[in-house]
Amino acid sequence: MRFPLEDELRAERFRLIGTLQGLSDEEFDDGPTLCAGWSPRDVLGHLIGTDYLLGSYLPYGARIHAANQAQADRARRIPRDRLMEWAAHWAANPSLTSRLGVAVMLGDLGVHHQDVLRGLGREREVPDAVANAILREGMQLSLWLNRRVLRHRLVPTDGGRPVGRGPRVRGTREALGLWLAGRDSVAGELVFED
Structure with missing residues (x-):
């Protein structure tokens, strides 16, 4: 069963991957974003984490920022090529929770894609x-x-x-x-x- 906006969620995930693939290693690992203290790698780690590591929020209770940081930290320990492979799987196969909450997930993804682009001084046509x-x-x-x-x-x-x-x-x-x-x-x- 397809949910409304599910195809757009996948498409935006792949657009983000395209943006990230176009970054140098330095930009990917240490480039600025509109998320204070986070590089594009960290943003990707957070976004993947909301899909696959949803249970990782539970130990943090209402401390959502701490849970988000833990996901970004985890992505820091994964080599770029492996992280991008994981991202391709994430883009093609949204979890059931992401599909059920697609309107929220698409918004979070769209904001963070713009965080990366704008942080690096780049633009795109936003669908x-x-x-x-x-x-x-x-x-x-x-x-x-x-x-x-x-x-x-x-x-x-x-x-x-x-x-x-x-x-x-x-x-x-x-x-x-x-x-x-x-x-x-x-x-x-x-x-x-x-």
């Missing part, structure tokens, strides 16, 4: 389904991180309906989602209105 997922993910994370989603009216300039109340913030779905998710470096791409 529509991924842009929508990034905005959804940003809105969800904002409730927990910074509550921006509750204090602003978000006006996507590249499709979609305005959401929320308060001062308007205009921008692409991708930039709005990243800003809501705490990536303040994208604020210059947004238009803030009173």
